[in-house]
Structures are given as C-alpha cells and as structure tokens.
Amino acid sequence: MSHALLSITFLTFAVTVAASAQQPTAPGQIRPRPGEGRDPEFPPPTILEYKPRSTLVVPAHTVPRAKFPVVDFHGHPPALTSPENIQRVVDAMDQLNLRVMINASGRSQDRLKQQLAAVAASKHKDRFVMFTTLNLRDIGPGSGARLAAQLEADVAAGAVGIGEINKGFGLSARKADGTRLKLDDPELDPVWETAARLGIPVFIHTADPSEFFQPIDYQNERWLELALFSNRRYNDRARYPSFEELMAERDRLFKRHPKTTFVTAHLGWHAHDLARLGRMFDSLPNLYSEVGAVLYELGRQPRFAREFLIKYQDRILFGKDSFQPDEYPYYWRVFETNDEYFDYYRDYHAFWKLYGLGLPDAVLKKLYYLNALKIVPGIPRAGFPG
Numbered sequence: 001m002s003h004a005l006l007s008i009t010f011l012t013f014a015v016t017v018a019a020s021a022q023q024p025t026a027p028g029q030i031r032p033r034p035g036e037g038r039d040p041e042f043p044p045p046t047i048l049e050y051k052p053r054s055t056l057v058v059p060a061h062t063v064p065r066a067k068f069p070v071v072d073f074h075g076h077p078p079a080l081t082s083p084e085n086i087q088r089v090v091d092a093m094d095q096l097n098l099r100v101m102i103n104a105s106g107r108s109q110d111r112l113k114q115q116l117a118a119v120a121a122s123k124h125k126d127r128f129v130m131f132t133t134l135n136l137r138d139i140g141p142g143s144g145a146r147l148a149a150q151l152e153a154d155v156a157a158g159a160v161g162i163g164e165i166n167k168g169f170g171l172s173a174r175k176a177d178g179t180r181l182k183l184d185d186p187e188l189d190p191v192w193e194t195a196a197r198l199g200i201p202v203f204i205h206t207a208d209p210s211e212f213f214q215p216i217d218y219q220n221e222r223w224l225e226l227a228l229f230s231n232r233r234y235n236d237r238a239r240y241p242s243f244e245e246l247m248a249e250r251d252r253l254f255k256r257h258p259k260t261t262f263v264t265a266h267l268g269w270h271a272h273d274l275a276r277l278g279r280m281f282d283s284l285p286n287l288y289s290e291v292g293a294v295l296y297e298l299g300r301q302p303r304f305a306r307e308f309l310i311k312y313q314d315r316i317l318f319g320k321d322s323f324q325p326d327e328y329p330y331y332w333r334v335f336e337t338n339d340e341y342f343d344y345y346r347d348y349h350a351f352w353k354l355y356g357l358g359l360p361d362a363v364l365k366k367l368y369y370l371n372a373l374k375i376v377p378g379i380p381r382a383g384f385p386g
C-alpha cells in the first residue's frame with residue numbers, strides 16, 4: 001500500500017470513528033465498517049490459496065512424548081499378524097509413550113484368534129489388546145441370540161471389548177427385510193446384555209460431524225472437507241436419516257441397557273457442544289467417550305473444554321483413531337501445554353488455530369490410562385504408575 005493511500009485510508013477511518021462517536025449505534029443496528037461494500041483491488045484468493053503466515057510470537061512447546069504412559073482406546077494399527085508389523089507399531093508407540101494400544105479394528109472368530117496368536121508369540125504381548133466385532137448386516141429374527149453367542153466365544157478366546165462398531169450402524173446397515181437397522185433395534189438386545197454380563201465395553205461410532213448432515217453452502221464449517229470427500233455427505237434425507245434421528249436412537253440404546261458400558265466415539269460428535277455431552281454423562285452413568293479425531297474442537301475452546309475435561313475426568317478416554325504416529329504429539333500439546341494459536345494437522349477439518357488446555361496431572365492420568373484400565377478388562381498393568 002502506498003503512503004498516500006495509507007493516509008487516505010487512515011483519514012476515512014478517523015472520520016468514520018468521529019461520526020460514530022457523535023451518533024451512537026442504535027441497538028440491533030450494525031455500524032458500517034470502514035470500506036464496507038468496497039471491492040478488493042486485487043483478485044481475492046480462493047479458499048485453497050489463502051494461507052496467512054502467523055506473525056504471533058509466543059512461547060511454544062512441542063510435546064513428542066506424552067507426560068504419562070497412554071492407552072490408545074481407539075487404535076487402528078496395521079494388521080497385527082506379522083512380527084514385522086507388530087515391531088513397526090511398537091517402535092512408533094515407544095517414541096510417543098503409548099504403552100498399550102487397543103485394536104479397535106475389531107475382528108471375530110478366526111481373524112481375532114490369528115491376531116491374538118501373533119501378538120502372544122511376539123516380544124510385545126503386553127502392548128496390545130483386541131476388540132471383537134459384530135456383523136450387523138441382514139439382521140433378522142434370531143440374529144441377536146446368534147451374535148451374543150459369537151460374542152461369548154470371542155471373549156473366551158481373548159477379546160476384551162466390542163468395537164469399533166462403525167457409523168454404518170444407523171447410517172446405512174439394512175435389516176434382512178430391507179429396512180434400515182436402527183441403533184435401538186430390540187433384536188440386538190441380547191448382544192448388549194451379554195456385554196454387560198461379560199463386563200466388557202461396547203465402543204460405537206454413531207453418525208459423523210453434524211455439519212456433514214447439513215446443506216453444503218458457504219456457511220458450512222466443513223465446506224472444504226465436504227467438497228473434497230463425496231463419501232462424507234449425508235445431507236440427502238432420501239438416503240440418510242438426520243443427525244438428530246441418529247442421536248435419539250443412540251441415546252435410547254444407551255438408556256435401555258444401564259448395566260452395559262458404552263463408549264461413544266469422537267466425544268459423541270458433540271465436541272462443539274460439550275454441555276450437551278455433559279447432560280448425557282449426567283443422565284447415563286454407563287456412558288464414556290473418547291477424543292479421537294476431534295482435537296480441533298477441544299483446541300478452539302481451551303477454557304470451556306478444560307473445565308469440561310476436569311468436570312467429567314472419570315468419563316473420557318484418550319483415543320486417536322487413524323494410526324499416524326506424527327499426529328499424536330498434537331494431542332499431547334493440546335492436553336498438556338498452555339501454548340496459544342498453533343496449527344492443527346488437517347486444515348480441511350479446522351480453519352482455526354488450537355490452544356493448549358494445560359490439564360492438571362491427575363486429570364491427564366485418567367484421560368491417558370486410568371479410565372481405560374477401569375473399563376477394559378485385561379489390559380496389562382505393567383508400565384503404568386500406580
């Protein structure tokens with residue numbers, strides 16, 4: 001900007017400020033901003049092009065290793081079937097202070113036994129536990145009892161939970177009669193009751209971020225992500241139920257089985273509205289959640305999220321979701337530091353910066369491992385402080 005132009009801009013600004021000082025803005029009336037309605041003199045950048053460099057200089061602390069050993073409740077490691085794969089995952093875990101990974105890519109029957117056998121035969125049998133899964137396609141009369149029997153066998157073989165039951169449950173899975181399988185379909189009651197009797201958690205991912213169910217317009221916070229990924233668009237009500245319909249089915253399921261421990265994935269997709277999740281925790285003592293893939297929500301509300309994680313410190317577990325070792329340190333930094341205005345690892349998730357929550361040690365320990373040790377039976381205790 002030339003010196004002359006700068007002076008004119010400043011003059012306009014000074015006049016506007018003087019005018020507004022004399023005529024206070026009426027309630028509800030928005031004061032025109034200097035330059036309002038003016039067209040940029042240069043072609044504006046696209047959403048993909050505009051990447052302003054932050055000039056902010058503040059203390060910064062990267063955290064390559066978590067302060068305490070961690071259980072990753074929401075692990076999706078590569079198949080744990082070969083010694084090479086197992087060693088590769090453990091090497092990455094050691095760097096991050098991840099002590100135990102729960103394989104939430106649940107497998108049943110022979111595929112479960114294969115992974116259990118491979119881990120048991122490795123040098124790292126105390127670093128992994130396995131969940132089983134449920135085949136929720138073509139559910140019909142008798143399916144619930146059959147799945148419950150299979151669950152019992154998988155747990156006898158060594159599985160320590162069910163999950164991750166993926167978002168297809170509710171969004172797209174069809175019953176044998178062709179109708180959509182609702183989350184609270186009574187046919188599945190024997191499965192959830194068996195999980196309660198066996199004392200294992202049920203880990204369910206329901207729906208997806210609520211913006212994925214909304215029109216893809218320029219007010220949508222996830223516009224870029226929706227424009228990039230066609231398989232994340234659920235705004236067609238002829239094909240998919242609404243977000244709220246899925247939430248209602250999910251909450252009825254949790255309520256109908258008070259003795260079953262449920263873990264709703266991704267903070268239940270309420271991380272942008274933590275008070276709502278808080279009300280769920282208040283009314284459902286059997287409910288837990290985990291923080292996988294929603295760090296961008298916590299990091300944009302450091303004060304409220306900190307209060308929330310302290311208030312519900314007994315209900316929230318650490319989980320990462322996709323296994324990208326270089327992404328875990330972003331979680332440690334948000335949870336452990338008071339850093340300000342730093343980048344998240346995916347710009348299409350979040351057009352904003354993150355802030356550290358500076359959680360107290362006692363809360364970090366519950367988040368990182370104590371809550372997982374409490375609700376998941378059979379996690380090896382070695383390596384965790386008392």
Ligand SMILES: [Zn+2]
Pocket residue numbers: 074076104164205321322
């Ligand atoms: Zn997952």
